[in-house]
Amino acid sequence: MGRQSVPFSVTILTLMALIVVPLSSSLLWLGWRAVDRLEKEDVGQRMAELDTAVAGFLGDNLRLVVSLGQALGEQPEFAPQAGVAADGQRLRQLAGLLRRHPGVDAAFVGYPDGRMLYAGRTESSSPAQRVEFHIPPGDPIVQRVIAGEGAARQEVWRFLGADGSLGEPHARASDFDPRQRPWYSGALRSGAPALTAPYRFAWSQELGLSVGVPMPQGGVIGFDASLGTLSRLIVQYKVTPNAVIVIASGTSDVFIETRPCDPTDASCLPGDEAVRALVKRTVVESAGRPLQRDVEVSGRAYKLIVNPLAPLYGRGFAVAAAVPVEELTVISRALLARGAWAGGAAVGLAILAAFAVSLLLSRSMARLAAKTQHFRDLDFSDRVPVRSRITEVLRLSEAVERMREGLEVFGHYVSKDLVRQIMRSPASTGVGGERRDVSVMFTDIEGFSRISEAIAPEVLTSRLSHYFEALGVAISANRGMIDKYIGDSVMAFWNAPEPDPDHVLHACRAALQAAEASRALAKKWHGRGRPVFRTRFGLHAGPAIVGNVGARERMNYTLVGAVANQASRLEGLNKVYGTEILASGEVAARTAEQFVWRPIDRIVAAGTTEAMEICEPLGEAPQAADHAVFLEHWLAGRAAYIDGRFAEAIGHFETAAALRPGDGPCRVLIARCLDFARSGVPAEWDGAWHFDFK
Numbered sequence: 180m181g182r183q184s185v186p187f188s189v190t191i192l193t194l195m196a197l198i199v200v201p202l203s204s205s206l207l208w209l210g211w212r213a214v215d216r217l218e219k220e221d222v223g224q225r226m227a228e229l230d231t232a233v234a235g236f237l238g239d240n241l242r243l244v245v246s247l248g249q250a251l252g253e254q255p256e257f258a259p260q261a262g263v264a265a266d267g268q269r270l271r272q273l274a275g276l277l278r279r280h281p282g283v284d285a286a287f288v289g290y291p292d293g294r295m296l297y298a299g300r301t302e303s304s305s306p307a308q309r310v311e312f313h314i315p316p317g318d319p320i321v322q323r324v325i326a327g328e329g330a331a332r333q334e335v336w337r338f339l340g341a342d343g344s345l346g347e348p349h350a351r352a353s354d355f356d357p358r359q360r361p362w363y364s365g366a367l368r369s370g371a372p373a374l375t376a377p378y379r380f381a382w383s384q385e386l387g388l389s390v391g392v393p394m395p396q397g398g399v400i401g402f403d404a405s406l407g408t409l410s411r412l413i414v415q416y417k418v419t420p421n422a423v424i425v426i427a428s429g430t431s432d433v434f435i436e437t438r439p440c441d442p443t444d445a446s447c448l449p450g451d452e453a454v455r456a457l458v459k460r461t462v463v464e465s466a467g468r469p470l471q472r473d474v475e476v477s478g479r480a481y482k483l484i485v486n487p488l489a490p491l492y493g494r495g496f497a498v499a500a501a502v503p504v505e506e507l508t509v510i511s512r513a514l515l516a517r518g519a520w521a522g523g524a525a526v527g528l529a530i531l532a533a534f535a536v537s538l539l540l541s542r543s544m545a546r547l548a549a550k551t552q553h554f555r556d557l558d559f560s561d562r563v564p565v566r567s568r569i570t571e572v573l574r575l576s577e578a579v580e581r582m583r584e585g586l587e588v589f590g591h592y593v594s595k596d597l598v599r600q601i602m603r604s605p606a607s608t609g610v611g612g613e614r615r616d617v618s619v620m621f622t623d624i625e626g627f628s629r630i631s632e633a634i635a636p637e638v639l640t641s642r643l644s645h646y647f648e649a650l651g652v653a654i655s656a657n658r659g660m661i662d663k664y665i666g667d668s669v670m671a672f673w674n675a676p677e678p679d680p681d682h683v684l685h686a687c688r689a690a691l692q693a694a695e696a697s698r699a700l701a702k703k704w705h706g707r708g709r710p711v712f713r714t715r716f717g718l719h720a721g722p723a724i725v726g727n728v729g730a731r732e733r734m735n736y737t738l739v740g741a742v743a744n745q746a747s748r749l750e751g752l753n754k755v756y757g758t759e760i761l762a763s764g765e766v767a768a769r770t771a772e773q774f775v776w777r778p779i780d781r782i783v784a785a786g787t788t789e790a791m792e793i794c795e796p797l798g799e800a801p802q803a804a805d806h807a808v809f810l811e812h813w814l815a816g817r818a819a820y821i822d823g824r825f826a827e828a829i830g831h832f833e834t835a836a837a838l839r840p841g842d843g844p845c846r847v848l849i850a851r852c853l854d855f856a857r858s859g860v861p862a863e864w865d866g867a868w869h870f871d872f873k
Contacts, residue, residue, distance in 0.1 A: 301319060314338065317340060336348070482504060618673040619723075627726065629790040650714070658682070660672060723743065777797055823864055
């Protein structure tokens, strides 16, 4: 028979009556002494909340558009060399960006020859603008192209409807030159993202900022970010009814302020214009430094505060306020008066039962607190539920157990490192990312399509689960994060979300251990007469944008960048060379002291012009002696191969192949040398093999 429990509300009411009420007299006395200090802290806290809200709004929006600009600028279609033929694709991408990011008012790109492409919203266009520019109903997106020189320079615009339809073009002469705009010249001058002063956009008349992001191959991508939300923020965080709040750019340019006081309103304090003028002068006087002082205007005392914000892309902002002192004290003194009556009524209550009641609660609550702290550390080993006589504590214990079970299941879907980062910084759950140097691994199962046709789906799913488990253990043990499973493939990366200065080393070690685990699993299945999985690996390291990609309702923590494509391409080259693991020369160079590498070939991939070294890891550095003789012949053969001495190269490769029967790269290069020996040294031979397929 279970123990009888009592309602938690009865217990907590008793506890509050026995502990809080006797303390009220002491708290009241302290409150009288601290009222002035609390009033100052209250103003500071409210201003800090406003500062945080303004800085967060500006910083989050600007960092997002800069990340978008950097990502677009690295795409080949946005390079100046892509020419006019890429305009359609560029405009589609700019328009799609506006639909995905409502905080962006317009997106545009300017090129060194004065050409400009623009996609912008039309929701805020005036009736006169709608007539002038022939804007159709439905708030379409306007697409503009400005090109030409001198008198031949013109602007052509069309409207893109929500259904994807593109309207008829309109044209007119134009003298607009993006190269003379601050967002363009500032970005080129600094070589980094540049931020303009606030101004009203020509198309929408919305107050906003423009951001310019230089592109690697020339030109600047720009964005217009609306500041309409800031007007609502200063109303939301207004300290008192007659407080004057302004937001300034730099040290003098006030671009947003609270609405002037209505003289017909009885609650309006006189001297509003004088207070506003004083606030604006004080912003200039502060010269970018924090300032707080007590002043008197029209016979009333004010607290004057100026808080500069951290600069964003070279431009500073400041939040300033003038708060009437008499309005600050109204609420606090009324609360103290009411507290005096309440405290006087509660002084007679004793604290004799407080200790006993606290003991009743503390044991169970401390145990629950300890369990939840373990959950924060992603430790779910404590499976013993907390028992209590109190109904609410029992329910809380049951909820904690359900939470533990849910978090354990959730941990199978999301990386624990990612969960820890979210718990440390909830703001990291927003859409966007940061640029990092990462290592990426791609894997694939050789002949998986053929294998899947011969195995029932249920059996295939079970074996894939065992296979992914084996690879996942090796990746996780070496600080890697599995990004996604793509059919029979695995994509993993290092140095995110947790920083890892040795991420290239860990990625290489994970590849070797995962390959060993795959071979062990294949040996086990072969012994049971089952089809085996032979895994191919590709490794590359380089810069990428790492963060949350997707919509607000559904996001994926992943990376965006050419490094992932290169790793996938390296994985595919294993089919050509008969290898198990291929890495770029960049990876091999950065881990030359930790691993034994065999330089396989120097290639030019299809669709590219730059040669790239591809290498195979033979093992870790302590195993170098095991591969010394083989590598000696291989390197001699490859040197002869690069110099065009193909007969000599064949001899070395055959010796190396005898030391390692069935070696794929030996077989491939011997075949090439035989072809070259018959046909002669190719013209302009530089040792690089050009692929004409991906």
